[in-house]
Amino acid sequence: MCAKCADRAGGPRRTVLRDAGAPDAPGRCAGDALDGRGALDGTGALDGTGALDSTGALDHLPGDGQFAWWGRPQRERVRPLHAAQPPGTAYAPHYAEPRETAAMSGGKHGKPRRTRIGGGGGGGARPVAGDGGMLPGPLLRRRAERRPTAVPELPFEGRAGAAVGTAGCSFAELDRRARAIAARLGTLLSPGSRVLLVYPEGPDLAGAFFGCLYAGMAAVPLVLTTPGGVHTVPRAVQRCAPDLVLTGTDGWHALDVDRNRTQVVEADGVRVGGEPVWRLATQWRPVGVLRGAPAYHCYHDDGPAGGRLEAAMCHGDLAEVMTELAQAVRLGTDEENVGWIAAVHGLEEAVWRILLPVRVTG
The missing domain is CATH 3.40.50.12780 (ANL, N-terminal domain)
Structure with missing residues (x-):
């Protein structure tokens, strides 16, 4: 029983140890796990070769063969990594288009700036040098x-x-x-x-x-x-x-x-x-x-x-x-x-x- 299951059941909490690089076995519950380097991730699946993101999916960096932690603020949604995916299959996460924020748009009621030379029209014209x-x-x-x-x-x-x-x-x-x-x-x-x-x-x-x-x-x-x-x-x-x-x-x-x-x-x-x-x-x-x-x-x-x-x-x-x-x-x-x-x-x-x-x- 993993830590999350133990919490639900009210039983003792047990930590699962895995060696670096050991693949996840189908059906294993990865609630709280400790990788081979002693790093604890309490939110998702674990792989000893790298760190994990908060969604349980691993991001592969092409060219260096390593995995990296990207973090939730830089991602809108990630396609889940299926447990039954064949070993060695490259995983390509899907990133959503970034949403416009108040800082980008000029605020809730912000309007696009005029680009005409000399400034804008009528009354709000921006003077030029x-x-x-x-x-x-x-x-x-x-x-x-x-x-x-x-x-x-x-x-x-x-x-x-x-x-x-x-x-x-x-x-x-x-x-x-x-x-x-x-x-x-x-x-x-x-x-x-x-x-x-x-x-x-x-x-x-x-x-x-x-x-x-x-x-x-x-x-x-x-x-x-x-x-x-x-x-x-x-x-x-x-x-x-x-x-x-x-x-x-x-x-x-x-x-x-x-x-x-x-x-x-x-x-x-x-x-x-x-x-x-x-x-x-x-x-x-x-x-x-x-x-x-x-x-x-x-x-x-x-x-x-x-x-x-x-x-x-x-x-x-x-x-x-x-x-x-x-x-x-x-x-x-x-x-x-x-x-x-x-x-x-x-x-x-x-x-x-x-x-x-x-x-x-x-």
Whole structure:
């Protein structure tokens, strides 16, 4: 009777001794046994040539002819070694796939980390080293301080950057326009307000867009494709419900906007709301802008049927997309495919043509 059987029966405990290398006899109960070296294993079958695991099965290490103790923590399940297996048959234990633990997955409620360059999206974006981690507003400020006379351009052949986007506006001039507009917006609205930008593509639109970023407000560009094409403004105002409309055309083409409900401010490179740009620019004071704060809405005009306002992209989202587009430019991606990448991320053409030149013109 073995030790375990003796315990159950209440009788005396007896230890079974075996010589090293002696095979287990079929039917022998291996509850408590002492091998030839005096090592006692109280949990499973015994073999004098090596140590045992806690399940009663021996693990063979190929190549050295020895048996080794692997231990329960490194094993999920082991195929049992049948007593009737012919002598000399190689035993191949089966290991289960390791289970994911809290330490591996980041916790019970952990989520996979984003791997996009520049950090993540919307608000939780992880900044990267260098200019790629900067928000568009602070990036323009840095460019204006370090290279005030340089002109941000798009590095595409056949279409000069001065013809679109910032339209030949230097970093210092673009920053001056943005500061003036941000100073004016700061006296009229609170951060986070929605501002509709009614401009044709050019420096006025670029200055107004960066002015919204400087002021911590969400810009909704309504790009006028034809001179005087302001017939889409009433639909946009009704659909977007902006707190203010910035425009450079109101002096020539009056906008059909109820001024009792929505403020309208004329802003260009000379005056903002009737005040000189240079004076307002000196009055601007930086405001803290969070990476997750709304920065831009894409508006789609669907004609008489109405329009669609996309969900807001935050400042961190814009930084991420610009980093990705700048990387595409460095790899030689052509203009058409850069525009396609921007459209996939939800950026309309007029916006990425404003932001990308500032990003790639270091």
